[in-house]
Amino acid sequence: MSSKKNPFASLKADIPSSIVVFLVALPLCLGVALASKAPLFSGLIAGMVGGIIIGALSRSQLSVSGPAAGLTAIVSAAIIAMPGGSFPAFLVSVAICGALQIALGFARAGAIGDYIPSSVIKGMLAAIGLILILNQFPHLLGDDSQFETDESVPAPAKKGNIFFNFVNAFGHINRVALIIGAVCLAFHFIWEKLVANQKGFLRLVPAPLLVVLIGIGISMAIGGNGALDPQHMVKLPQASSATEFLSFFTSPDWSMLNNSHVWITGVTLAIVASLETLLSIEAIDDLDPYKRVTDKNHELKAQGVGNLVSGLIGGLPVTSVIVRSSANVNSGAQTKKSAIMHGALLLLCVAFIPNLLNLIPKAALAAVLIFTGYKLAKPSLFVMFYKKGWDQFMPFVITIAAILATDLLKGVIIGIVVGLFYVLRSNFRTSVMVVSDTNRYLFRLRKDVSFLNKAIIKNRLEQVPGNGYVLIDASRADFIDRDVLEVIEDFTKHAHLKNIRVEVKGSLERTGSLARFAEQREAQLAGTTV
Secondary structure: OHHHOOOOOOHHHHHHHHHHHHHHHHHHHHHHHHHOOOOHHHHHHHHHHHHHHHHHHOOOOOOEEEEOHHHHHHHHHHHHHOHHHOHHHHHHHHHHHHHHHHHHHHOOHHHHHHHOOHHHHHHHHHHHHHHHHHHHHHHHHOOOOOOOOOOOOOOOHHHOOHHHHHHHHOOOOOHHHHHHHHHHHHHHHHHHHHHOOOOOHHHHOOHHHHHHHHHHHHHHHHOHHHOOOHHHEOOOOOOOOHHHHHHOOOOOOHHHHHOHHHHHHHHHHHHHHHHHHHHHHHHHHHHOOOOOOOOHHHHHHHHHHHHHHHHHHOOOOEEEEHHHHHHHHHOOOOOOHHHHHHHHHHHHHHHHOHHHHOOOEHHHHHHHHHHHHHHHOOHHHHHHHHHHOHHHHHHHHHHHHHHHHOOHHHHHHHHHHHHHHHHHHHHHHHOEEEEEEOOEEEEEEEEEEOHHHHHHHHHHHHOOOOOOEEEEEEEEEEEEOHHHHHHHHHHHHHHHHHOOEEEEEOOHHHHOOHHHHHHHHHHHHOOOOO
16 A cells, blocks of 8 residues: 555545544444433543544554444443442443453453454444444434434333334424435435546545535525424534533542442453454454454554543543444545544544534434445345355344344354354264265264264264174364264274274374274284273
């Protein structure tokens, strides 16, 4: 890439992308804070820290960090459980979370992300895309009773879930919001088609920025009695002075450091935030057009520093988050300067022009997010995995269904379990091949023969009739489990009782205890005992 030679070469792509990510992150930061029962400004602080601090320290070029909806259930429950519902006490947990993540980074725990199947990662991305569409469609229709989110909607039970809210929104349509949302969404798709094969200035113009400007324009043009209510607009806290702005920042209550609940919350946040980050980094590396690979241990350290800083100044816990990161990729970002600049934009705009940002209709932002969701969950993606076979398709769709039914972390764990089942089934089927011709049997052991293959080998050996012949071909096996060796050893010892002749092909001795097995077999043939 040219940016390696000239650090400013990527700015023509990173600056427009940073604006896009800023516009996407702004309502998400507020929405996650609202859902977490935390001060609204704490979400903005987390967004600033995620962009500026983690963006500067991370080695991921396209990942964007900030407050994640996947943590809202943990955060809201933790704040309520703190003595007196103290938010400063909760900030101590956030700082502890950061310190533990730094320790996890030095312990090289980032390797966990390398063991997530690609079908599960793609399923996670598609599920988040569907969640975005389902969750943002009510905003497009003018039903703004739910907060913006990028991974899940842990709404109170009385408000239902995203499916209920999606259907219910059709009974609360606001015509002005619908006009704004429909025009903006249609423009987004048309613009994407127009600039797909274009070069030059057009490709530098970020479609989400145009979408937001169109939304503001329509809202102001309608005006008067038809104007949108304030609840349909972005809402940012406004400070009348620098002192008031600084008062939005909060310090931890260090007197709660000896409280066991504070430590339990800190450990819980560290585990969940680290897992979500590793999953997100794996997914973003997969989306990276330049196929760069992020050092995940270093990423854990960067996230740890970010959470430590966020906790110290009054912010929510942060993770690498998919929606902002995928918006960053889709808008053409090339380096992490985009993430850093988006954090700086959050800080500057919240400090100096919150009144202008409050002119943005939520319906326009919903159009941006719905388009992003579509890019993550294209129908062609489902067709592609279906063509790959059931061992790829089932983990993919089950991951999607599980995330939609539960949350990001639980859904991914279910997807991993399903993926593991198909891996084991594949290994079970391909590691052992048994063919027979009357009383002649061939047992061919291939690849890695694990204890899971023990039952089938044992059962088929027992079915060999008297006066038979068995050839056990292990020449293609890389590894044979000790349990399997014992089955073969036991069969060989007693085969003469049924007048069965056994021949072993291949150097079984290389698999460990088979040296002893070979000695026993030779001793048996010689009529002696070892």
